[in-house]
Amino acid sequence: MSITIRDVAQAAGVSTATxxxxxxxxxxxDPETRERVRRxxxxxDYVVSxxxxxxxxxxxxxxxxxxxxxxxxxxxTVLSGISDVLQGREVDLIVFEVGDPSTxxxxxxxxxxxxxxxxxxxVTLPTDAPRIADLLEIGLPAxxxxxxxxxxxxxxxxxxxxxxxxxxxxxxxxxxxxxxIPGRPAASTSQGNRSKGYREAMTGAGLDVDPALExxxxxxxxxxxxxxxxxxxxxxxxxxxFAMSDDMAFGAIRSLQRHGxxxxxxxxxxxxDGHDLAELLDLTTVGQPVAEMGxxxxxxxxxxxxxxxxxxxQDVVVPTTLVVRGSTVPIERTAAFG
Amino acid sequence: MSITIRDVAQAAGVSTATxxxxxxxxxxxDPETRERVRRxxxxxDYVVSxxxxxxxxxxxxxxxxxxxxxxxxxxxTVLSGISDVLQGREVDLIVFEVGDPSTxxxxxxxxxxxxxxxxxxxVTLPTDAPRIADLLEIGLPAxxxxxxxxxxxxxxxxxxxxxxxxxxxxxxxxxxxxxxIPGRPAASTSQGNRSKGYREAMTGAGLDVDPALExxxxxxxxxxxxxxxxxxxxxxxxxxxFAMSDDMAFGAIRSLQRHGxxxxxxxxxxxxDGHDLAELLDLTTVGQPVAEMGxxxxxxxxxxxxxxxxxxxQDVVVPTTLVVRGSTVPIERTAAFG
DNA sequence: TTGAAAGCGCTAACAC
DNA sequence: GTGTTAGCGCTTTCAA
Numbered sequence: 001m002s003i004t005i006r007d008v009a010q011a012a013g014v015s016t017a018t019x020x021x022x023x024x025x026x027x028x029x030d031p032e033t034r035e036r037v038r039r040x041x042x043x044x045d046y047v048v049s050x051x052x053x054x055x056x057x058x059x060x061x062x063x064x065x066x067x068x069x070x071x072x073x074x075x076x077t078v079l080s081g082i083s084d085v086l087q088g089r090e091v092d093l094i095v096f097e098v099g100d101p102s103t104x105x106x107x108x109x110x111x112x113x114x115x116x117x118x119x120x121x122x123v124t125l126p127t128d129a130p131r132i133a134d135l136l137e138i139g140l141p142a143x144x145x146x147x148x149x150x151x152x153x154x155x156x157x158x159x160x161x162x163x164x165x166x167x168x169x170x171x172x173x174x175x176x177x178x179x180x181i182p183g184r185p186a187a188s189t190s191q192g193n194r195s196k197g198y199r200e201a202m203t204g205a206g207l208d209v210d211p212a213l214e215x216x217x218x219x220x221x222x223x224x225x226x227x228x229x230x231x232x233x234x235x236x237x238x239x240x241x242f243a244m245s246d247d248m249a250f251g252a253i254r255s256l257q258r259h260g261x262x263x264x265x266x267x268x269x270x271x272x273d274g275h276d277l278a279e280l281l282d283l284t285t286v287g288q289p290v291a292e293m294g295x296x297x298x299x300x301x302x303x304x305x306x307x308x309x310x311x312x313x314q315d316v317v318v319p320t321t322l323v324v325r326g327s328t329v330p331i332e333r334t335a336a337f338g
Numbered sequence: 339m340s341i342t343i344r345d346v347a348q349a350a351g352v353s354t355a356t357x358x359x360x361x362x363x364x365x366x367x368d369p370e371t372r373e374r375v376r377r378x379x380x381x382x383d384y385v386v387s388x389x390x391x392x393x394x395x396x397x398x399x400x401x402x403x404x405x406x407x408x409x410x411x412x413x414x415t416v417l418s419g420i421s422d423v424l425q426g427r428e429v430d431l432i433v434f435e436v437g438d439p440s441t442x443x444x445x446x447x448x449x450x451x452x453x454x455x456x457x458x459x460x461v462t463l464p465t466d467a468p469r470i471a472d473l474l475e476i477g478l479p480a481x482x483x484x485x486x487x488x489x490x491x492x493x494x495x496x497x498x499x500x501x502x503x504x505x506x507x508x509x510x511x512x513x514x515x516x517x518x519i520p521g522r523p524a525a526s527t528s529q530g531n532r533s534k535g536y537r538e539a540m541t542g543a544g545l546d547v548d549p550a551l552e553x554x555x556x557x558x559x560x561x562x563x564x565x566x567x568x569x570x571x572x573x574x575x576x577x578x579x580f581a582m583s584d585d586m587a588f589g590a591i592r593s594l595q596r597h598g599x600x601x602x603x604x605x606x607x608x609x610x611d612g613h614d615l616a617e618l619l620d621l622t623t624v625g626q627p628v629a630e631m632g633x634x635x636x637x638x639x640x641x642x643x644x645x646x647x648x649x650x651x652q653d654v655v656v657p658t659t660l661v662v663r664g665s666t667v668p669i670e671r672t673a674a675f676g
Numbered sequence: 677t678t679g680a681a682a683g684c685g686c687t688a689a690c691a692c
Numbered sequence: 693g694t695g696t697t698a699g700c701g702c703t704t705t706c707a708a
Contacts, residue, residue: 002452004685015695020687028693047452051392052685055700060389062432070421071629076414083408083435092454094400094432097421114340115388116430221618254618277615280559280592291409342701353679358703366677390701393684 003046012040023048062092063301064117066109066135068124070097073247073275074290078123078145081294089302098131102184110134119301121145121294124190143301145293146190148315153304155297155316159190159272162286162320163197163242166270169284169322170240171205173330175268178202179213179238181227181248194244194272213238217248224251225258232259239267240328246273249283253327268328272320282326289318341384350378361386400430401639402455404447404473406462408435411585411613412628416461416483419632427640436469440522448472457639459483459632462528481639483631484528486653491642493635493654497528497610500624500658501535501580504608507622507660508578509543511668513606516540517551517576519565519586532582532610551576555586562589563596570597577605578666584611587621591665607665610658620664627656 009016014037022029022037040046054060063086069075079095086093094117096109109131113120117140122132124146132149136142144154170178180198183191202209212234215227224243228251231237243249249271253263263269264282274287296316347354352371360367360375378384392398401424407413417433424431432455434447447469451458455478460470462484470487474480482492508516518536521529540547550572553565562581566589569575581587587609591601601607602620612625634654 005687006685016686017688017696018694021694024687030693033693047449049393049685050453051389051398052700053687054389055387055393055702056685056687058687058700069418071411071414071418073409076409076417079414079433080407080409080435083433087435090450092432092450094430095417095421097418097425111385112428112430114385221614250615250618276559277588280588280619343703344701354702355680355704356678359678362703368677371677387701390684391703393686394701394703396684396703 002049003044005046005048008037008041008044008046011044012037060092060116060118061090062094062117063298063305064094064096064113064120064140066096066098066120066122068098068100070095074146074245074273075123077290078294081291082121082298083294084291085295085298085302091302102186108134110138113140114138119143119305121297121301122147124188141301141304143297143304145297148189153300153314153316155293155300155318156190157288157293157320158317159193160197160200162272162288163194163244164201165197165320165322166242166272166284166286167198167201168205169324169328170242170268170270171201171207173240173268173328175238175240176207177210177213177236177238177240178207179210179215179231179241181215181217181224181231181241181243181252183217183219183223183244183248185216191244198242217243217245217251219245219247221247221251221254224248225255226251228252228255229259232256232261237267241267241269243269243271246271246275246278246283246285249285249327250275250277250281253281253283264326264329270328274321274323278323279325284325284328285323287321287323289320293318341382342387343384346375346379346382346384349382350375398430398454398456399428400432400455401636401643402432402434402451402458402478404434404436404458404460406436406438408433412484412583412611413461415628416632416635419629420459420636421632422629423633423636423640429640440524448476451478452476457481457643459635459639460485462526479639479642481635481642483635486527491638491652491654493631493638493656494528495626495631495658496655497531498535498538500610500626501532501582502539503535503658503660504580504610504622504624505536505539506543507662507666508580508606508608509539509545511578511606511666513576513578514545515548515551515574515576515578516545517553517569517579519553519555519562519569519579519581519590521555521557521561521582521586523554529582536580555581555583555589557583557585559585559589559592562586563593564589566590566593567597570594570599575605579605579607581607581609584609584613584616584621584623587623587665588613588615588619591619591621602664602667606667612659612661616661617663622663622666623661625659625661627658631656 005016005019009019019037022034067075083093119141121143142152144152148154199209215230217224217227249269256263270284272286274285278285343354343357347357357375360372405413421431457479459481480490482490486492537547553568555562555565587607594601608622610624612623616623
């Protein structure tokens, strides 16, 4: 049906091997021959059959991304960064959306991965050690984003530092009762580190870490709203809250709105992410370079897939930036509450 | 290196042909044989080589999604819906992020597609007829989302009706000077229809369509903000604005905030999308079932890929729902402006 | 119901 | 620098 390498070989008056070499830019081909082959191939509108090429070479020229979600800001942004570099290198991108590890059954992604990709990028699959171990077992080069794993290169922020920055910012503003909205009860490394950063900042300032001032937000807007509502119903509510993600902070803001409390003026809120819409909601947040993290992970993976193993840094920590907005104002201007 | 069909055949005491048939659930296999083959395969942890299978059968078992963006709400949500059904059918998903057709060079996605997928889903590539024609030329079954094309099944909303609904809602509230924020000057079919719906509602109510009350928002938050700002600087600004997407409406709200104008109370805003965060921003919007649209397109495509061609509806129009929120309040409660 | 065998279209030794 | 050739691991007639 469609044009094969043999047709091209015939038309160019060379062997299929030469066509293969010429078209792939391999050495030991006469420049003139190469040019002729290229021209003929183009004229015939020849495209290599990926299946055949893959079968013969053992390489797929594709990278698999394993991510819990596609449709959330952090993940789609990471994905876009990854796609950006893969596209530039003509590498295919296949996506496995595996869902929330704590609720989804943990499908056998591992079986579905074999022979389909030359490498994989795993995006923050926290609390799911067994699945990750399974994935790594198939022996593909891997790159992690937002999580670390022994022996696997990764791109992360310094979660503890980011949390410390956010919390310290609230402390500097004069707050003393600072609540916290973590994601899920079962802590991932990343979440654990953010907790740690929060506590460090608190105790470093001689402040109490009141367990009553903690409410889980499950990394969603709705969860953040519920969490904030819970915090507000405390006998002695916080005057400031650190949320571990922007989405949860959004929810918290919504809760405040519902209660007629003005974020910033009445209760300060700071979080981590740098979500597109944080500016719109006037949310103070510690921004992470999410798309860039995707790009870096892809770049690193590609590097290792091509074998140049030496210069690969194991764990990259990218910088974050505190962006101060209206959701955090000095305590002098903050109305007493409760 | 890894286990092949021959190993399994040998271990099960049958031919490779039988293993192939047994494992794929083809008929004409003794139930007992099938069971034995299955067991052996499982014990050996055998996984079919996709490349070999693809080369031999000519089918890839993968669907390609061609989308301008990954990291924007509409697109990531569609993608997630698609992924949802593909994952369930064990079909691979490969993604091509082609960028904004009006600015990106229009890469030869078409060459990169051949032999890599059995079908494709094209997500709202407006104003880009040449590229689409190229894509369709390779003869893969296709499914469109958010755009229609002669002969290609699609899933869309009724754009004109959605725009009419939003505009009529503003009219019903008592507004007469109603501005509009479209996306890009070069209209896609979808955008054209939304314009049409807006004009129909306006003229139907005997209202003027003032060209001065139109400012493009380029489907982004920043663009929407600029557009609203432009509208506000009119000698006689609108009292209500219809934005063609939630993102642009978000930007418009931001502009209002910056100008000390309260959305809803001072100027009404309505748009189309049903963005996750619309509730948070108290935005009235005509919601489209985005993830569901992705699911439907995938389902339809899969159906056609499996050959059951008859029952495929060509163009599906999914319903939208007006969700009224604080950004639109009756004119009685709207302060005069300007 | 099962097996033998001919490819699928390419790559990679190895010869020349 | 180029050609020959033997696979890569499966699917799919065609016979049995």
